[in-house]
Amino acid sequence: MNTRRSFLKKAGGSVALATIAPAVTLANTPQTRGRTDEDLFKLAMAGYSFVHFKLDQALEMMKKTDVHYLCIKDFHLPYNSTDEQIRNFHETLKQSGVTGYAVGPIYMKTNQEIDNAFDYAKRVGVKLIVGVPNVEVLPYVEKKVKEFDMRYAIHIHGPDIKLWPNASSVIDAVKNLDSRMGLCFDMGHDTRFGDDAIADLEKYAKRIFDIHLKNVTAASKEGKTCELSRGVIDIPAFVQMLRKVKYDGMCSLEYEKDMKDPLAGIAESVGYFKGVCDASRSGRRKA
Numbered sequence: 001m002n003t004r005r006s007f008l009k010k011a012g013g014s015v016a017l018a019t020i021a022p023a024v025t026l027a028n029t030p031q032t033r034g035r036t037d038e039d040l041f042k043l044a045m046a047g048y049s050f051v052h053f054k055l056d057q058a059l060e061m062m063k064k065t066d067v068h069y070l071c072i073k074d075f076h077l078p079y080n081s082t083d084e085q086i087r088n089f090h091e092t093l094k095q096s097g098v099t100g101y102a103v104g105p106i107y108m109k110t111n112q113e114i115d116n117a118f119d120y121a122k123r124v125g126v127k128l129i130v131g132v133p134n135v136e137v138l139p140y141v142e143k144k145v146k147e148f149d150m151r152y153a154i155h156i157h158g159p160d161i162k163l164w165p166n167a168s169s170v171i172d173a174v175k176n177l178d179s180r181m182g183l184c185f186d187m188g189h190d191t192r193f194g195d196d197a198i199a200d201l202e203k204y205a206k207r208i209f210d211i212h213l214k215n216v217t218a219a220s221k222e223g224k225t226c227e228l229s230r231g232v233i234d235i236p237a238f239v240q241m242l243r244k245v246k247y248d249g250m251c252s253l254e255y256e257k258d259m260k261d262p263l264a265g266i267a268e269s270v271g272y273f274k275g276v277c278d279a280s281r282s283g284r285r286k287a
Contacts, residue, residue, distance in 0.1 A: 038281060041247050043273060044101065046212055046254035047073030049262060055089075059096040061263050065270040071130060071210070071252050072100045079120050086124055101250055102210060104130030105155040105184070111140050118144045130155050130184045130210055132164065135173065142177045151180045153209040158189030159221040166193040167200040171207055182207035186254070188214035191233055192223045198234065198241050205245035212254040213273065225256035228269035236276050 045067050050058035055076045062070065070093065077089050077100075093100055103124055106117045108131055121129050128151045133141050145152050154170045157163070164170055167183055167190050174181040185208045187197040201208065215231025216223035228235055242251070253273070255266050 039243065039277060041211075041242050041249060041251050042069055043067055043213075043270065044069035044071060044250040044252040045266075046071050046252040047076060048105075049253065049255045049259070049266065051075060052260050055092065059093070059098060061266060062098055063096055064263065065267050067253070067270060068097050068099060069101050069250055069252075070098050071102045071104065071250070072124065072126070073104075074106070077103075077124065079116060081123075083123065090125070100124065100126060102126050102128035102130055102153075104153075105132050106130070108133040108137060108141070111137065114140055114144055118148050118150065121150060122148060127151060128153060128209060132157075134163070138173060138177065138181075142181060145178050145180045149180075151182065151209045153182055153184035155184040155212070156186050156189050156193075158186070158192040159194075160189075166190050166195050167204050168195070171204050174207065179207075182209045184208075184210040184212060186212040186214070187233060187238065188212070188216040188223070188225060188231075188254075191216055191219050192221060194219060198238055201238065201241050201247070202245055205247060208247065208249070210249055211247070211251045213251040213269075214254050214256070215269075225254075227257070227265050227272070228253070229272040235273065236280060239273075239276050239280060 045062055047058075047070060050061070051073070053061075058076065062068070077086065081089070090100065103117075103121050103126055106129065108114045108117055114133070114137060117129060117131065127149075130153050131141070132155050141152055144150075154164055154174070156166055156170060158165055167185060170183045183204060185201065185204070187201070190197045190200055213228070214225050215228045215233045215235065217226050217231055218224075219232050223232070251273070253266065253269055255262050255269060257265055
């Protein structure tokens with residue numbers, strides 16, 4: 001199970017079927033319903049994956065791929081939404097079998113932007129904010145975390161920008177702050193920075209509150225997001241580490257390839273991830 005090749009050999013055609021026909025093999029049938037419940041973590045979607053789509057289109061893609069949790073972005077639920085708009089938004093999600101579990105990423109440079117973000121999260125009804133704060137406002141973020149009793153996960157962006165490039169940059173900044181301040185672990189960007197995403201997952205697990213699940217074509221700045229099964233990150237090993245550290249948050253697929261036509265890549269990635277989880281779980285039981 002340490003390589004994709006050996007995984008595919010052991011899993012046989014099940015993963016291929018899942019990626020080719022997710023609407024059939026990943027349907028919420030009695031045979032498959034709750035099949036990821038044995039793991040503490042859950043599969044979700046990062047809202048940014050649907051930046052070019054309206055909410056109903058995004059939910060239709062989630063329905064086709066059998067994913068039921070969403071990190072909410074403001075282009076689907078604006079920051080200035082009224083309470084009625086928020087209620088209607090949640091009702092729309094509910095009708096599609098989807099739960100919004102967090103908001104963000106939200107960029108924050110000033111105290112006022114931080115106030116607005118925490119107020120927005122409270123009105124939306126979530127307890128997790130994925131944020132991108134300037135370093136100098138961290139003390140004020142900590143104050144709001146205590147006031148609102150929310151978790152705050154700082155999102156990393158790899159070598160593209162200097163602010164929060166990798167996991168260790170966040171951990172170094174929050175290690176002496178409130179324990180509810182931590183990391184949105186974008187494993188792809190961490191890898192593109194040149195770090196070992198699996199080792200960082202193990203090292204920083206206690207402060208990882210959210211994961212942006214993705215794979216990349218290279219462990220360098222030139223690396224691009226690709227289908228989960230086709231990149232340089234060893235996904236079966238990553239899943240094993242999720243279990244080892246008892247990660248109990250969301251693994252939110254953030255698919256940034258073919259963003260105006262992403263369904264095929266999302267379906268392949270979801271099918272592969274579920275196939276990895278199922279096959280490796282079966283292997284553990286047989287052992």
